Amino acid sequence: MVDFSIAPEFEEKLDWVRRFVAEEVEAMDLVFDQMSAPYDRKNQAARAALAPLQAEVKRRGLWAAHLPAHDGGAGVGQVNLLYLNEILGRTDWGPVVFGCQGPDSGNSEILAAFGTPEQKARYLRPLVAGEVYSCFSMTEPTGGADPTRLRTRAVQDGDHWVITGDKWYASHAQYADFIIVAAVTDPDAQPHQRNTLFIVPRDTPGLEIVREVGFFGEPEGVGGHPYIRFDGLRLPDSARLGGRGQGFAVAQARLGGGRIHHAMRAIGLCQQLIDMMTERAVSREVAGGRLIDLQSVQNDLASSAIALRQFRLQVLHAAWMFDAGLGHGREGRLAVAMVKVATADITKDIVWKAMHLHGALGASNEMAFGKYLGLAAMFGIADGPTEVHLASVAKALARDVEPHVGFFPSGHLPSRRAAARAKLASYLEAAA
C-alpha cells in the first residue's frame, strides 16, 4: 500500500518549522532582501539576526537535513526533506537558516562521498557546521550546457597543478571560503574523462573575481554569480577532489540531489503563488463580479492547483527513490531529469499566471514576481538547460526499444486484429 502519512513526531517538527518560518525567517527576507544577502557575511546586522535562528534549528535537530547523520546532518531522509524544503521554499533565507542551501549542500555531499580525510576535516566539517560557504565552478563564458567542452586547463607540474582559465556563473564565489573548480587535465581522453575537480581556497594567489554578475533586475556589476579567472593558480595534488579525469562523474553525483532539492523548494514557492492568486481572486472586483467568478480565472487557479499536486507527487516519488537507494541508477537518473524539466515548467507557468492576475501591481516592484520569474529562469537553465534534460529523457526512453520491422507499426490495428483472430480461431470456427 502506498503510504503518504508523515510520522507524528516529524509532523510535530514540521508544525514548528511552519510557525518558525512565518514568524522569524520571513522577517529576514523582508529586511535583508538582496538575493545574495543570506551568503554575505559582511552584513553584521543580518549575521547577528541569523545566529540565534540557526542555533534554534540545530537545537531542534533539523540542521543540514539533506545529509545523513554520519556526515553531520539531521538524517531525515529525502521524503521528509521534501516536507521540510517545501516550507523553506517560501523564503530566500530559509535554506541558510536550516543549513541546507545550495551550492553548499551539493558540495558537502561530494566532499562526504569523495573527499580524503584531510579534505573532510578542512572543508566538510566547517561547511556542514555553517561556519564557511563554498562555490562550485564549472560553467565557462564559452559554454556551460556541454561539460565536455570546458577550456580551463590544469597542467601538472611535479606534485602541483597549475590552473588557467575563465569561469562565470560561479554562484557565491565572492562569499565562498573555497571553490570547487572543474578543469581539463586530460584533453585527449574520452570526453567524459577529461576533467578533474580541485578545491581552491578562496585566498589562493592567481584567483581573481573579475566582476559580479546578477539576475535581470539587479544593477549591472552586482549579483551573486561572478565571473572569475584562474591565472596560473598553483595547487598541490592534495587539492584534487576525486580521481584524475573523474570530474564529470563526481559533479554528476552532486547534481542529482541538488536538482531534487530545487524541486522541493519550488513546490513551496508554487503553493505560495497559488495562495496569492486565490486571495487576489476572491478580493478583487471587476466588471461582472469578483475575479474568482470569471471562468478564465477559475481555470487558471484550478489548473495551477492540479498541476502542482501532480508535480508534488512526482517529486515525492523521486525522493522515495533516493531513500530506497534507487536515486543513482538508470531509473533514478531518469526520474531526476523528468523532475528537473517539470520544476522549470510549472514554476514559469504559475509565476506568470499569478503575476498576471495581480495586474499592474503584479508587474510592479512592490510585489516579488520579478524575482520569482528569475527563479523560474534559473530552474530552466542552471544545472543544465531544459532541452538537455529533455534529450536525456527521450534517449533513456528509446535506449532499449528495438526498431519495428515491417511496413506498419506494432500498433497497426488490422495487423493486430489478424493476429488476435488467429489466436481465437478455434472459438470463431466453433461458433460459425
Ligand SMILES: Cc1cc2nc3c(=O)[nH]c(=O)nc-3n(C[C@H](O)[C@H](O)[C@H](O)COP(=O)(O)OP(=O)(O)OC[C@H]3O[C@@H](n4cnc5c(N)ncnc54)[C@H](O)[C@@H]3O)c2cc1C
Ligand atoms: C542562477 C544561475 C546560477 C548558476 N550557478 C552556477 C554555479 O554555481 N556553477 C556553475 O558552474 N554554473 C552555474 N550556472 C550556469 C548553468 O549551469 C549554465 O548556465 C547552464 O549549464 C547552461 O550553460 P550556458 O549558460 O553556457 O548555456 P549554453 O550552453 O550556451 O546553452 C544555451 C541554450 O542553448 C540550448 N541548448 C544548449 N545545449 C543544448 C542541447 N544539447 N540540446 C538542445 N538545446 C541546447 C538551451 O536552450 C540553452 O539554454 C548557473 C546559472 C544560473 C542561471
